[in-house]
Amino acid sequence: MHALPLSALASLPAPYQLRAQRDDDDGFAAALYSSTRDDLRQTPAEPAVIEQLIAMQRRMQSHGYRQSYPHAAYLLLQHGDTPIGRLVLDRQGEVLHLVDIAILPAAQGRGAGSAVLRALQAQAGAQQCRIHLAVNKSNAAARALYQRLGFRLRGENEVQELLAWSA
Template sequence: MGISLSFPAAAVAALPAPYQLRDQCTGDDDAFAADLYRATRDDLRQMPGDPAFVEQLISMQQRAQMLGYRQAYPQASYLVLQSADRPIGRLVIHREGAVLRLVDIAILPEARRQGAALAALTFLQALAAHDQLRIELAVGKDNLAARNLYQRLGFGLHGEDALQQQLAWSAA
């Protein structure tokens, strides 16, 4: 069961201007998703070697990520986060029963630390509270900024492994 963008008014109010969410549905959105993935992969872009090979590797990794998401979450919704009608990020969300899973959230590096992720997450919390859902997500242990944001928003540790923490939030 996918997520519809016909959210209740209370949830829409949780996404402040200048931010908007919309379905990822055009070829331009696919190109943006590829550019966004590339922008978030400093680890690969800084590899020594032929730049063309590195770009191929990044493209291959992005395709593998998308294939993995589509296999694991076939009914997921892919949303573009915009600021003043300009795409700055993407969310992949999947609802199964009473759980809303934030599969992925990515924000362009130049748009980070300006409130976009906070706006998107509080929007999801309002949606989840309205529909009495639990939000679950995974965050890399090395992603301190994201972990701090999730903690400020009331997400609690649900489990962990060597690389990631599993976090959960519910309004109840």
């Protein structure tokens, strides 16, 4: 197990920066997760029930990540001083797992995701490790971004494509 120091991603171009997620970021993290769950908003149910379902799904995701990746780094992506996204990274041997990346819809398509991924690629290249991630098949924009940045299919299931990148 190798730790991934936050300084490893110092190559992010201004105005982007990463910092460790703190307890006082929980409200942002909840809003960010909620912004990614339009699929659940299509459920034929009362809005309050849907919001409860989203909150429950967020708790389950968080628990699952902490169980599967107990040493993961939880990072907040900022544009200047404004939080716009989150990353969950876990290094296991020669593989850097991008467990999760989420960017607020209003901040998507403006280069933040590309900047983060290029910084990860630079770090992985410098440490001679691969990057693995999973992307939902329904997320065409993210899939296209990963393909443009050289990620290749290493497997798939009914819901996700499993991608890999190496220098």
